[in-house]
Every structure is written in C-alpha cells, then in structure tokens.
Amino acid sequence: MVDVTPHGADLIPPAEVGEMELYHPHSWWTKYVFSQDAKVIAIQYSGTALAIGLVALVLSWLMRLQLGFPGTFDFITPEAYYQFMTMHGMIMVIYLLTALFLGGFGNYLIPLMVGARDMVFPYVNMLSYWIYLLAVLVLVASFFAPGGPTGAGWTLYPPQAILSGTPGGTGPGIILMLVSLILFIIGFTMGGLNYVVTVLQGRTRGMTLMRLPLTVWGIFTATVMALLAFPALFVACVMMLFDRAIGSSFFMPAIVEMGEQSPHNGGSPIMFQHLFWFFGHPEVYIVALPAFGIVSDLISTHARKNIFGYRMMVWAIVGIGALSFVVWAHHMYVSGMHPYFGFFFATTTLIIAVPTAIKVYNWVLTLWRGDIHLTIPMLFALAFIVTFVNGGLTGLFLGNVVVDVPLSDTMFVVAHFHMVMGVAPIMVVFGAVYHWYPKMTGRMLNEWMGRFHFWVTFIGAYLIFFPMHYVGLVGVPRRYPELGDTAFIPPSVHTLNEFITVAALTVGFAQLVFLFNLFWSIRHGKEAGDNPWRATTLEWQTAGTPPPHGNFGKELPVVYRWAYDYSVPGAAEDFIAQNDPGPATQGGPA
Amino acid sequence: MAIALVLVLVVVGSVLFHALSPWWWTPIASNWGYIDSTLVATFWITGAVFSAVVLFMAYCVYRFRHKEGQKAAYEPESRKLESWLTLVTAVGVAAMLAPGLYVWKQFVTVPKDATEVEVVAQQWQWSYRLPGADGKLGTSNARLINADNPLGINPEDPNGQDDVVVEAADLHLPIDKPVKMLLRSIDVLHDFYVPEFRAKMDMVPGMVTYFWFTPTRTGTFEVLCAELCGTGHGFMRGIVMVDTEQDYTSWLQQQSTFAQLTGPAKVGALADQAKAVAAME
Numbered sequence: 001m002v003d004v005t006p007h008g009a010d011l012i013p014p015a016e017v018g019e020m021e022l023y024h025p026h027s028w029w030t031k032y033v034f035s036q037d038a039k040v041i042a043i044q045y046s047g048t049a050l051a052i053g054l055v056a057l058v059l060s061w062l063m064r065l066q067l068g069f070p071g072t073f074d075f076i077t078p079e080a081y082y083q084f085m086t087m088h089g090m091i092m093v094i095y096l097l098t099a100l101f102l103g104g105f106g107n108y109l110i111p112l113m114v115g116a117r118d119m120v121f122p123y124v125n126m127l128s129y130w131i132y133l134l135a136v137l138v139l140v141a142s143f144f145a146p147g148g149p150t151g152a153g154w155t156l157y158p159p160q161a162i163l164s165g166t167p168g169g170t171g172p173g174i175i176l177m178l179v180s181l182i183l184f185i186i187g188f189t190m191g192g193l194n195y196v197v198t199v200l201q202g203r204t205r206g207m208t209l210m211r212l213p214l215t216v217w218g219i220f221t222a223t224v225m226a227l228l229a230f231p232a233l234f235v236a237c238v239m240m241l242f243d244r245a246i247g248s249s250f251f252m253p254a255i256v257e258m259g260e261q262s263p264h265n266g267g268s269p270i271m272f273q274h275l276f277w278f279f280g281h282p283e284v285y286i287v288a289l290p291a292f293g294i295v296s297d298l299i300s301t302h303a304r305k306n307i308f309g310y311r312m313m314v315w316a317i318v319g320i321g322a323l324s325f326v327v328w329a330h331h332m333y334v335s336g337m338h339p340y341f342g343f344f345f346a347t348t349t350l351i352i353a354v355p356t357a358i359k360v361y362n363w364v365l366t367l368w369r370g371d372i373h374l375t376i377p378m379l380f381a382l383a384f385i386v387t388f389v390n391g392g393l394t395g396l397f398l399g400n401v402v403v404d405v406p407l408s409d410t411m412f413v414v415a416h417f418h419m420v421m422g423v424a425p426i427m428v429v430f431g432a433v434y435h436w437y438p439k440m441t442g443r444m445l446n447e448w449m450g451r452f453h454f455w456v457t458f459i460g461a462y463l464i465f466f467p468m469h470y471v472g473l474v475g476v477p478r479r480y481p482e483l484g485d486t487a488f489i490p491p492s493v494h495t496l497n498e499f500i501t502v503a504a505l506t507v508g509f510a511q512l513v514f515l516f517n518l519f520w521s522i523r524h525g526k527e528a529g530d531n532p533w534r535a536t537t538l539e540w541q542t543a544g545t546p547p548p549h550g551n552f553g554k555e556l557p558v559v560y561r562w563a564y565d566y567s568v569p570g571a572a573e574d575f576i577a578q579n580d581p582g583p584a585t586q587g588g589p590a
Numbered sequence: 591m592a593i594a595l596v597l598v599l600v601v602v603g604s605v606l607f608h609a610l611s612p613w614w615w616t617p618i619a620s621n622w623g624y625i626d627s628t629l630v631a632t633f634w635i636t637g638a639v640f641s642a643v644v645l646f647m648a649y650c651v652y653r654f655r656h657k658e659g660q661k662a663a664y665e666p667e668s669r670k671l672e673s674w675l676t677l678v679t680a681v682g683v684a685a686m687l688a689p690g691l692y693v694w695k696q697f698v699t700v701p702k703d704a705t706e707v708e709v710v711a712q713q714w715q716w717s718y719r720l721p722g723a724d725g726k727l728g729t730s731n732a733r734l735i736n737a738d739n740p741l742g743i744n745p746e747d748p749n750g751q752d753d754v755v756v757e758a759a760d761l762h763l764p765i766d767k768p769v770k771m772l773l774r775s776i777d778v779l780h781d782f783y784v785p786e787f788r789a790k791m792d793m794v795p796g797m798v799t800y801f802w803f804t805p806t807r808t809g810t811f812e813v814l815c816a817e818l819c820g821t822g823h824g825f826m827r828g829i830v831m832v833d834t835e836q837d838y839t840s841w842l843q844q845q846s847t848f849a850q851l852t853g854p855a856k857v858g859a860l861a862d863q864a865k866a867v868a869a870m871e
Contacts, residue, residue, distance in 0.1 A: 002666050078821045153818045159795060160778035165713045165820030253796025254732045256742075256776045258713065261733065269779060269794050303654075305662035309672050334781065336773070336792045336799035339698035343691055350687045357679040358672070364643060365671075367650035369663035374655060379593060382647065386600060389643050393636035396683075400690035402697055403629050406615070406622075406788040409781060409816035459596070466604060470613035475785030477816050480824040487812055488616045488785055496613065567662035574661060 003211050004561040005581075023122065024549060034130075036122035037549050038107040041129045043440065045103035048129075049096050050515070052136050056091035059084040061508055068501025070482035079167040081481035082151030087143075089154030090177070093283065094184060095136055097425060101290040102188070102226065103132060105432060106195050106219045108440070112539035113216050115204025115557050115579075117550045119194045128194070131187030138180040147171025153479065155280070158251040158272050162244040164258060174244060178237045185230045185237075195223045204538075206559030210314065211578070213537045213563040214307060217314055218293020221321040222286045228325070229282035236275035243267070273335055277328035284421050285324040289317055291428035292359055295381050297563070298431050299363055301535045302378035303370030304574050306564035309362045316355040323352045333404045342401040349399035353392070360389055371567065371574070375533075376450040380431030383458040384424050390462075391420025394469060409479075412472025415465045423461045430457070430514070437518075438532050442545045443525030449517040453510050460507035464500050471496060536575050537563050591655065597648035601641045608637070619786035619807040619832065621768075624693045626788070632686055639682070697789070700802045704768040707761070710741050711773070711780035711793045714822030716813060717741060718761045722752025722847055732776055732795065733867040738860065742776065743848050745860040751849040754842065760829040761813075764838040768804045783816035784830055792817050805832040 025031035035041060062084050066076040076084075107125070111118050119125045142149040151167030152160060152174065164170045168177075199212070199220045212220075239250035243264070251272040252264035300307040307313060329337060329345045363385055372378065394416040398404045407413065430453070437445050472478075475488055483489050531540040543553035557579035565576040618626060654662075706727055708719040719741055721727045728743050728750015735742040740757055743750045763769060773782055775793035783790040786809075791801040813828035833841060852860060 078824060082818075082821065082823075151821070155818075157779055157818070160818065160820050163778060163820070165778065165822065167821065169820075255778075255795045256712070256732055256735045258777075259737075261735070266796075268796065270797075303662065304656075306664065306666050308665070309667040311667065312672050334791050336794045336797065339694075342694050342698065346690060346694070347687065350683045353683050354676060354679050358676060360643060361672075361675045364647050364650065367647060367654065369665070370650070370654045371660045371662040372651055372655045374591070374593060374651070382593060382597070382651065385647060386597065386644055389640055390604075393640055396636055396686060397629065397632050400628070400632065400686055402625055402690050402694040403632055405697065405790060406625060406629070406785070408790070409783070462600065467607070467611075467613075470607075470611050473615050474613050475616055477783065477814055479818045482824060484825070486814075486827075487810075490612070492612050564666070567664055569664055 002562065002565075003208070004565070005206065034126060036118070036126045038111050038119045038122070038125060039440075039547065039549075039551075041125055042104050042107035044129050045099055045107060045132065048133055048136055049100040049104060052091055052139070053096035053100075054515075055140075056088045056096060057508055057511060059088040059091075061505060063088065064501040064504040066481055068498045076481070078481045079148075079151060082153070082479070083149050083167050083173075085479065086151050086153055087139075087149050091139070092422065093154065093287070094181070095139065097287045097421075097429075098188070098226070098283070099132060100429060101287060101425070102195065102219065102223055103129065103191055105215075105290060105294065105436075106223065107191070108436065109215055109539060110195055110198050110219060111202065112439075112542065112547065112551055113213050113537055114199060114202055115207050115538050115552070115559060116198055116202035117552065117556070120197045120202050121194050124190045125194050128187050128191035131183055131190065135180045135183035135187060138176055138183060142168070142173050142176035142180070145172040145176060147173055150174040150177045152177075155273075155276060156240070157276075158240060158243065158267075158269050159253075159255060159264075162240065162252075175241065178241045178244075181237045182234060182241075185234045188226065188230060192223045192227045195219065196227065204556045204559060207538075207578075210311070211559060211562045214293040214296035214310070214313055214317070215290070215537075216293065217317050218289040218291070218296075221317050222289040225282045225289070225321050225324065226286045229279045229286065232275045233279035236272055236279070240272065270332075270335060270337055273332055274329070274337075277331045278325075280331065281328040282321075282324045284417075285320055287421055287425050289321060291384070291425040292317060294432045295384050295428045296359075296363065296366075297537070298377045298381040298428075298435055299366050300564055300566060301435075301533050302375050302381070303367055303372045304566045305366055305370040306562075306566055307362065308365040308368075309358075310562065310564060312358055313362055316358050319355045320352060320359075323348060323355070327352060327399075330399050330401070330404070333401050334408050346399060346401035350396065353396060353399075356392060360385065360392070375434075376445075376447070376454055377431040377435040377533075379451075379454050379458075380427045380434065383454070384427040384431065386458075387419050387427060387462065387465075388424035390466070391416055391418075391424055395420060406475075407472060409477055410472035411476045411478050412469050414478045415468035415472060418468075419465045423465060427458070430454070433518075435533065436539075437521070438525075438528030438545070439539055439542075440546055441522055441525070442528055443521050443523075444528050444532065445521045445525060446517050449513055449520075453514045453517065456510035457507055457514075460503050460510065463503045464507065467496055468500060471500075534573070534575050536561075536565055536577050538578055541577050541579055591652070594648045594652040594655075597644055597651065601644045601648075605637065605641065608633070616785045617807075618788060619784075619805060619809065619811060620788055621804040621806055622697075622788040624689075624696070628686075628689050628693055631689065635682060635686060697801070700770050700800070701768045704770040704802050706770050706772055707763070708741075708772045708774060709761075709782050709793070711775045711782070711815070711819075711826075712777050713820050714815070714826035715758045716761075716782075716826070716828035717758055718756040719743070720754040720756070720842070720845075721749075722754060724749060724752060727772070728753055728848070730774070731864075731867060734860070734864055735776055736863070738852060744864055745848075745852070746864050751847065753848045754845045755848050755851055756845060760831055762831045762833050762838055762841045763805050764835050765805050765808050765832050768802060770800055770802045773799045773801075778819045779817045780815050780819050780826070781817035783814045784811050785814075786811050790816055808832045808834060
C-alpha cells in the first residue's frame with residue numbers, strides 16, 4: 001500500500017490553530033523550567049531519566065563486582081547487594097526506560113511528527129514532568145533513609161517485602177518505594193492522556209492514522225497500554241502500603257515471622273503477583289513497542305527504503321499490544337498458581353511470537369535491496385535486531401511452560417530479560433539519540449566518539465549476556481550475592497563470572513563517553529541543518545532547528561503521503577517529504 | 591563493512607560457544623528427561639532461526655551497503671511473502687508448543703501411587719515431614735507453630751501423630767518411587783529447587799503447593815532456595831539424599847515421629863493451643 005494523495009487533488013485547507021491560542025512563555029523561568037512546551041518537557045524528562053539511569057548503571061557495576069569477585073568488597077553485604085539489585089531493576093524499567101521512551105521521545109516526537117503545535121494539554125503535560133521528578137526524588141530519598149532502600153527485588157513480592165528479613169522491609173525503605181511508584185503513575189497518567197489525545201485529535205490535515213510514522217504508532221500503542229496496565233500496579237502499591245503501614249492483610253496470610261506469630265491473617269501473596277504482572281508484562285511491551293516503532297523509522301531512513309509491509313507493521317504493533325494483556329501469568333509458572341493456567345498462558349505467550357517475528361522479518365526485508373548508509377543510528381538499529389532476536393528466541397524457552405520449570409529463577413532468566421528488554425531497547429535509545437540529537441540541538445554528535453561508543457556497547461553487551469544464559473543453564477539461581485561452595489557449580493563458572501564482570505565494567509565506561517559526547521557536541525558538534533538525514537517525516541521539515549515554540553511556521557504542514565517515500569522511482573531526490581505535494585508516486589503495488 | 595563481518599562472527603561465535611562450552615546442565619537425576627529433550631529441541635529451532643536472520647542481515651549489509659549512485663528498490667509490501675512467513679513461523683511455534691504442553695500435562699498429573707512428602711520452609715532453613723505408617727499426613731496450621739511444634743502440626747489429628755518430623759536436617763528419598771512434594775512456607779515465599787531434579791515450585795505461606803517427580807539416581811543433591819526470601823536467601827541450602835530402598839529404610843528408622851518428639855506432657859498443652867486457635871478461627 002502506498003498512501004499518497006494524487007497531485008492536484010483538492011485538499012481541505014488546513015484548519016489552523018490560531019497562533020494566539022498557544023501560551024508563549026514570558027520569562028526565562030516559564031521558558032526553560034516551568035515550561036509547557038513539549039520539547040522542553042521532553043528534554044527535562046530525558047535528562048532526569050538519564051541522571052537516575054546513571055545511578056542504576058553504577059549499581060550494576062557494584063553487583064557485578066560482587067558476583068565476579070565475591071568476598072573482595074566488604075561493603076557489599078548481602079543486604080547491600082539486594083538493595084543495589086532492587087534499585088537497579090526498578091530504576092531501569094520504570095524510571096529510565098518508561099520515562100525516556102514515553103516522557104522523553106513521546107513528548108519530543110509526537111507533536112512534531114503528527115504536525116501539531118504542541119500537546120493538547122500543555123499545562124497538564126508540565127505537571128506530569130514535575131510529578132515524575134518528585135517520584136524520582138522520593139526514590140533517591142530512600143537511599144538516605146534509616147535502613148536504606150528496599151531490597152525486596154524489583155518485583156516487591158510480599159510477604160518478604162514488608163518484613164524484617166528484607167532490607168528496608170520494616171524501615172522507611174519500602175514505604176518510600178511504594179509512594180514513589182504511586183507518584184510515578186499519577187505523573188505518567190497526566191502525560192499519557194496527553195499523548196493519546198494528541199495522536200487522535202492533534203494530527204494535521206492529511207495525516208491519517210495509516211500515514212503516521214511507526215514511531216508514533218509504537219509510542220501511541222504503548223501509552224494506551226500503560227494507561228490500562230499501570231492502574232493494576234497502582235492498586236497493588238496502595239494495598240501493600242496499607243498492609244505495611246496500618247496492618248491490613250490484603251497480601252498477608254497468617255505467618256510466623258522469625259519465631260513470632262504475626263497479626264496478619266487471610267491475605268493472598270499470589271494475588272499481588274497477579275496484579276504486579278498484569279502490569280508487569282504489558283510493561284515489557286510498553287518499553288518494547290516505542291523501540292519497535294523508532295527502529296522501523298531508523299532502518300527505513302538510513303537504508304533509504306520504505307519500511308517493508310507498513311500495514312502489517314501497524315497491525316503487529318496493535319496485535320502485540322492487545323495480546324500482551326493475556327500473557328502475564330507466564331511469569332508465574334512456578335508460583336504455585338493453579339497448574340492448569342500453564343496451558344492457557346503458554347499458548348497465548350507463544351502466539352505473541354508470531355506478530356513479533358513478522359516485525360523482525362519486515363525489518364530485515366527493509367534492508368534487502370536497500371541503499372544502506374552505515375550511520376551510527378543504522379549501526380545501533382542493526383545491533384537492536386541482533387539482540388532483540390536473541391532475547392526474543394530465549395523467550396520461547398521461558399514461555400513454553402515446561403521448559404521454564406528448570407530455567408525459572410536462574411541466571412538464564414536474567415540473561416534473557418536483559419537481552420530483550422534491557423540491551424535491545426537501549427540500542428534503540430542510543431540509535432534514536434544519535435538520529436534526533438541534530439534536531440534537538442542543531443548539531444551532530446561527534447562521529448568518532450559515537451562509533452567508539454557503538455562498538456564497545458554492542459560487542460560488550462553481547463559478551464555480557466550471551467554467556468550468562470549458560471550460567472543459568474548450569475543451574476545457578478538468580479539473586480544470589482555469592483555462590484559459595486556448591487557441588488554442581490564447577491570452578492569454570494566463577495571464571496566466566498569474572499569475565500562477565502570485566503565486560504560489564506568496560507561497557508559501563510563506554511557510556512561515560514556517550515554522556516560526554518552529549519555535552520561536548522552541544523558546542524563543538526558539526527552544524528546539522530534542518531534535515532541532515534534527508535528524512536521524510538514532519539519533524540525534519542520544521543521552520544528552524546531546534547524547532548521554536550509552536551514547532552511549525554505560520555501555517556501547519558499539510559500531509560500528502562505516507563512517511564516512507566524513499567527512493568521513489570522517477571523522483572528527483574531519494575526521499576519525498578510527507579508534506580511535499582508532488583510529484584505523484586508512480587508504480588508500486590496499489 | 592566491519593559490521594557485516596561482526597554479524598557473521600556473532601553467529602559463528604554463538605554457535606561455537608554453544609557447541610564447545612563446558613557449561614551445560616547438571617546430569618539429570620529424575621524422570622523429567624522429557625523436559626531436557628524439549629529444551630534441546632527448542633535450542634535447535636531457535637538456533638537455526640537466529641543464525642538465519644543474522645546471516646541474512648549480514649548479507650544485506652554487505653551486498654546493499656551504500657555506494658556512489660546506488661538507489662534502493664521501491665517495494666512497499668508483498669502479501670504473498672508476508673503470508674508465507676507468517677505461516678512458517680506459526681508452524682515453527684506450534685512445533686515447540688505442542689510437545690511443551692504434552693509434557694506439562696504429565697508434569698501436572700501426579701501418579702496415584704506417589705508418596706507424599708512435605709517440605710516446610712522458613713527464613714532460612716528447610717524442614718520435612720513424612721507420613722508415618724498410616725501413609726497420611728496430619729493437618730497443620732501456621733497458628734499452631736511454636737518452639738515445641740515447629741511445623742504447626744495439629745496435635746488433635748490422629749493422622750499426624752505418627753508423622754516423621756525432620757527438622758532442619760537432610761531429607762532422604764528412596765530411588766525409583768514417585769514422590770509428591772507438598773510445599774509449605776511459614777513466613778515468606780521460598781522455592782524448593784534441586785537442579786538435578788529439574789522440577790521446582792514456589793512455596794507460598796497460607797497455601798500448599800506441590801510438584802512430583804521420581805528420583806532415578808542415588809546420590810547427594812543440594813537444595814537451593816530459588817525465590818528471593820530476604821537477606822539469607824543465598825545461604826538457604828539443604829541436602830536431599832536419594833537412597834537405595836535398604837539405606838532409606840534404615841535412615842527412616844532413626845527418625846522420630848511427632849508423638850515421640852512432643853511426648854505425652856507436651857501434647858496436652860499443644861492440644862489446648864489447638865482448641866484456642868480453632869475457637870479463634
């Protein structure tokens with residue numbers, strides 16, 4: 001399908017949003033701090049997410065030091081290890097990836113790509129960021145609370161999350177964690193409603209849903225999912241907060257804690273797991289779908305070729321989004337839930353592999369007969385496909401209920417989810433930053449530092465997580481700060497652990513080069529111009545770079561074609577912008 | 591250009607690593623060889639797909655990398671190709687799922703002749719209970735737990751009197767007899783995990799979970815907790831010894847029953863407590 005309005009067809013003239021309706025900032029404070037401009041909010045979100053992400057990165061180094069060289073670092077006690085582990089997981093999944101993809105890329109790209117002047121509710125959008133920042137600060141505060149942050153694992157499973165055997169369980173740690181999550185969800189909901197309404201109502205003339213760039217489809221679908229999934233986490237957090245603070249028993253059965261009968265009675269720990277994963281599994285796709293969308297656009301732009309099978313790609317995104325709500329209990333095969341659930345959830349889980357595989361085929365088929373420019377965004381896109389395919393395929397082990405039984409709760413699982421929802425989406429984040437940084441700042445990121453960053457990150461991350469699967473296959477459980485003398489674990493596993501630690505520290509170092517590049521290139525990067533990648537989508541057709549408040553000039557662009565008119569036969573250039581009325585496309589299947 | 595080479599190396603390296611790696615699962619000691627076979631079949635299918643996709647990418651990058659004057663093809667979609675790929679993928683997925691579900695059916699169907707063995711977990715140790723001569727475990731209740739009755743066995747239940755209690759010590763199992771492991775926790779989530787048995791299951795306070803297996807090899811096997819249970823999680827270890835019938839019987843004879851452990855004097859006190867708990871509930 002090539003969705004192009006024939007040249008000369010009568011288009012309804014743009015229903016211009018009056019320039020006066022936009023609230024323009026009047027002072028430095030309202031322009032750069034309490035800003036209602038989605039682009040500024042995007043950068044605030046991204047900056048905060050990267051800052052707290054840096055904390056998570058350092059925590060991962062500390063964990064790897066302990067796992068590679070157990071007993072060497074006295075300050076890494078089991079308590080500390082579990083606190084590092086919990087905070088690392090929580091920060092990466094929620095406060096970094098979710099915030100960066102939706103709050104960061106969503107805010108920056110949605111209005112620009114759909115041809116809107118801003119989000120539809122700019123004031124609520126601003127509040128969204130400030131509540132997110134508050135959530136992050138509450139999270140950070142738990143590091144300084146008596147007893148430290150919670151060490152319950154990012155899954156926060158009760159009863160242990162609120163008992164004395166777990167770090168932060170009876171101190172303020174767990175309370176601050178739950179409050180921070182509740183704040184995050186409130187803040188996210190404000191932003192999320194904005195993204196959805198802007199995509200549905202804020203599109204410019206001619207921008208039909210089936211002309212949206214896949215980036216917007218990915219972020220849009222992920223946001224709808226997040227609006228449906230986060231409430232489950234919200235209620236779980238509120239109930240656990242009650243169990244912990246006022247002694248209710250939502251998740252707490254009658255137990256004996258350290259020899260003492262507890263006053264709790266009648267609660268269900270498994271109920272928490274259902275609520276958590278009803279959120280938690282869609283969460284995987286809340287991170288993955290924006291990555292799917294963005295990487296589609298990176299591949300298409302840098303291979304100078306339309307994305308292969310656009311309609312199928314859209315339906316695959318929507319299908320994956322819908323299916324991801326009926327697979328949650330595959331995280332619970334050995335939780336003690338009714339074993340017959342296994343049949344249902346294994347089937348739904350493996351079905352989701354089909355639309356996911358279609359997406360992979362269409363990415364590689366887009367490369368076929370392309371004109372592949374090996375730019376840094378393209379390199380990261382390729383690295384994404386490799387790591388995503390690898391991580392997706394190991395998901396077939398864990399989704400297939402009986403194969404999961406020996407592998408669950410081992411390092412195999414850790415390797416799997418890091419590959420598929422850690423490394424793969426982060427490859428897209430990097431690709432996207434190298435791709436859109438020129439639009440955000442007007443300058444290119446330094447090429448030499450970028451290539452160094454790419455090679456170390458891609459090869460290093462693969463060397464960390466590919467061998468880790470085999471540590472799990474041996475049977476090494478996850479969440480063990482040290483293995484001690486265990487008969488079935490050969491000494492070679494310890495050697496492998498040392499190797500993985502060295503690889504992890506090396507990859508970590510490369511990220512500092514990336515951060516340095518972000519700052520260095522603001523002043524010293526090459527001038528980018530308006531459209532350095534010669535891309536078709538609307539954000540590259542703005543009046544000026546970085547785009548001013550209001551994004552487009554006096555008139556909003558009118559869209560005549562889909563987002564993928566690259567290398568159109570007969571066209572003068574190898575791309576035709578979406579707002580370019582002609583020439584009409586020739587050829588191609590109708 | 592380098593990237594095409596690296597992509598090929600990723601495939602070659604991964605396959606070689608898999609083939610030459612000394613890191614493989616522990617020799618199996620239970621009847622769940624089917625699980626291992628399904629896992630191996632999954633390795634073959636996924637390995638082939640991974641190699642095919644990444645090698646195809648490497649070829650594309652090499653063959654279609656930008657050169658002066660090159661222009662990409664314009665082919666928005668191909669119904670036929672997309673349908674075929676969907677179909678082939680669906681068949682491949684079904685080929686993995688079908689045996690998986692077939693084995694799962696066995697996994698969740700406990701044989702009628704399986705002996706019940708109870709595992710009781712607490713922070714951070716393992717205890718066990720075996721049905722006595724009557725072959726039945728007595729009822730239990732977390733509210734009955736105290737220093738004299740660490741597993742919370744109901745003293746009023748006659749079935750429980752001859753139950754063999756193994757507190758914080760090794761468990762022995764006879765070879766080639768199917769066992770149904772009844773799993774109970776008195777505080778937080780735990781998971782009874784012996785790598786050689788392949789099977790594992792979480793233990794959830796407030797309910798009894800289970801799995802079954804048949805030990806097929808004598809020896810000493812380490813029990814690890816596989817569900818995060820607090821700061822002692824990594825150190826929550828135990829031992830299961832799979833014995834010949836003869837060794838098992840002689841071990842069993844040295845164990846004490848609930849009645850023996852509590853003695854007549856204590857039984858009275860425990861029974862009073864049981865009544866109080868029953869009245870409360």
